[in-house]
Amino acid sequence: MAGGGKAHLRDPESVLIRAEDLVVEFPISQGRVVNAVSGVSLDVKQGETLGLVGESGCGKSTTAKSLIQLPPPTSGTVSYLGTNLTSLDEKALRQARTDLQMIFQDPISSLNPRRKIGDVVAEPLRVWGPHNKDEQISQVDAMLEAVGIDPAIARDKRPHEFSGGQCQRISIARALVLNPQVIICDEPVSALDVSVQAQILNMLEDLKADYGLTLVFIAHDLAVVKNISDRIAVMYLGKLCEVSESNALYDAPAHPYTELLLGSSPVPDPTINLDITMVEEEDLPSPIDPPSGCRFRTRCKYATDRCAQEEPMMREVSQDHYVACHHPLVSVPEMAEVSA
Amino acid sequence: MTSARDEPLLAVRDLHTHFSINAGLLRAVDGVSFDLRAGQTLGIVGESGSGKTVLSRTIMRLNLGNNVHTSGQARFDGQDLLTLPMSEMTEIWGQEIAMVFQDPMTSLNPVVKIGRQVTEHVRKHFGVSKKEARTLAVELLKSVRIPEAEVTIGSYPHELSGGMRQRVSIAIALACSPKLLFADEPTTALDVTVQHQILNLLGIQQSERNMAMVLVTHDLGVVAGRTDEIIVMYAGKIVEQASTDQIFQKTSHPYTEALLRSIPKTDQPSHTRLAAIAGRPPNLITMPTGCAFSPRCPYAQDRCFEEEPPLQINQDGHAAACWYQVGTAENQEAWDKNLAAGRLSTMAVAKGQIVDEVPIDLTTGSS
16 A cells, blocks of 8 residues: 555546645644545546545545545645635635535434524525525425425424434435535445445435535445445555546455455355455554555565565556555556656 | 253243333334354344344343343253343353443443453452463453453553454453353444454354354344354344345345345445335334334235234244245235335335335325
C-alpha cells in the first residue's frame, strides 16, 4: 500500500472534486502526531459515486471530512468546481459547503432528540433561506416525501418516535434540503439491520438519479460499497492502496490488502470455501509511527525488503484500475509504470 | 428415555419469556424449542427485536427483574437451568456455560487489569493461587493470539483495540473450559477483517475444546460455513430451523428468503437493486393474528392473516412455519396473485420500493 502518486487522477476539467496530496495530522502529546491521512489524492466526477473503503482507523472518514474542510487538511488542496476550498475565507467556505452535505453513521444521535422533525429538516433553510415560513414548510415536506416519510405525520414528531432506518432517511432529507451537489455518506448503513440497509441503499440510488447527486460513500463492508459505487478507493493507514472501477476491483483485486478485505467479507453461502484458520497475530500498526515504505507490509504475505525501503507509487494495471504495490496480484503492463 | 450418550447437551423446550411493561405484556420469546449436542454450533439469526438475545439471556438466567415471566425448560447436562437456585447457577456461569457479548468496550471492566479479569473465574471456581493464575492468564491470552501476552496482562482495556478487547473477552469465556459458549453478536461492532479473525478464533478454540456454541447474529453471512444448524427467529418464534446447508440451499420460509435477498453480495454487479422487506418488525405487545410475518410477506394470502402456521418438520429434518413455503407451487401462485394485485409488500421485493407501513389484512393491501 502506500500509495503515493496521482496516476489515478483524471483530467481536472472532467471532475467535480479533485483533492491532491491531502495530509491530515492530529498533534498529540510530546510533539508527536497521528498521521491520519498521508498524501491522498482523489477525484470524483459529477454524478459518480466514489466508495471509500478500509478498516477502522485507516483515515477514510478523515479524508472525506477534509474534503469539506472539517477540519481543513494540514496540507494539500481540495478543488470543487475549480475553486480551491482550502484557500477560502470562512464566509465563502460556509457558502461553498451548502453544496457539500454530509450524513453520518449513527442516525439517532445525528438528530437533536428535543426538536421536531419538521424543525430538524428546516434548519438549513433557516440559515440559508428562503426565509418565508410557507416556502420552508413546502420544501421540507417535499424532501420528507422524497425519502418516503409522510410529512403530515412526521412534522410534529421527535426522533425517538422513529426507527433507526427512518431517522437515517430524515438525516438524508436534511442533507438534501439545500439542494446540494455532493453528499458525503459516512458509514450511513453500518448501524442498521440488513433489511433496513437495503432500503437505504436503494433510496440513495434513487435520490442520486432524481437530484443528479454526486456521492462519496464510506463503509467497511465491501459488498455494500460495491453495490452503490461506480469507483472505489481502498485505503489503509492513511494511504490509498487501490483505485478502480468497482466491478473490476472485485473481479481482479490487484492489492494484497484488497484481497485480505475480500477474503474477510462474510458471504451468505455455506458452499464458499472459507479460510477458517487465518488469525493475525498483529494489530493494525499505529498511525503515530507508521511502517516505512509500504505501510501495509507488516501484514502482507508478499512483502519483500523492497517494500520496507521504497514506497510504491500508483500505477495503472488495466483501464481505470490503479494500484500502489510493488508486487500486485495482477500483471502490470510495463508502459503503465508512472511515477508521481 | 434415550441413553446418556444420545442426550443433547442443551435441550430447550417450549421456552417463553414475557415482560410485563406499562404498555402490556411483551412476548419477547414465545415458544422456542431446540436441541444442541456437545461440540456442535447453532446459529440464531433474526432482525433487531426478534428475540434472539432474550432467548440466550433467558437460558443463561440473565433476565432479572420482577416483571419477567419465564416458562418452559432448558435442560443442560440433565438439570433444568430455569428452576435451578441462583446459588447453583453461579457455579454454572463461566465454568459450564460462558458468554461473549457484543460490545467488548462495555463488557470488560475499565479499571481492572486484563490479567485479573481473565483469571477471575478460575480463581473463584478452582481457587488457584495468584502465581498460577498469572501463568494461566498468559497461556489464555496466547491461545487467543494476543501478541506480547506477558505485557498485556498488565494493561487496562482502553489500551487495546476493539478486536484485541474482544479476544480478551473470549479468553475470559474460555478460562474454565466451559462445555457451552453463547456468543451474542460477538463481531457486530468490529471491522470485517477483525470479524473474520474473531470468528476463526472461536471456531478453532471450539474444535480444540470440543465445546458447543450458540452464535447469535443478525447477519446470515456470519453463520454461513461456521454453524451446523441455524434457527431463524421472527417476533419471538422460530420460523425456520434446519442444517446450515439446507437453510441456504432449500430456503423454505419467506422471511429467511427476504433476509438473504436483502444482503448485497460481492458477486453481484454494482448498482444491483436490492430486494427490500416492506414494513417493520411487529410490535411484540399487540401481535397480529395469523402469521406474524404476514403483513410484510410478499406471498401472504388470506389464510396467513387468519391462521398461524405451525412449525412443520419435513423428512429431511427441515422445519418451517409457513402455509406457502418458498419453492412450492402454492408459493409461486401466491406471488403471481399478489404481484397482479400490486400488494405493497410484494412490490417492495419486486421493485425495491420502500414501504414503511404495511396493512394487516389483504383487502387494503394494494397500492
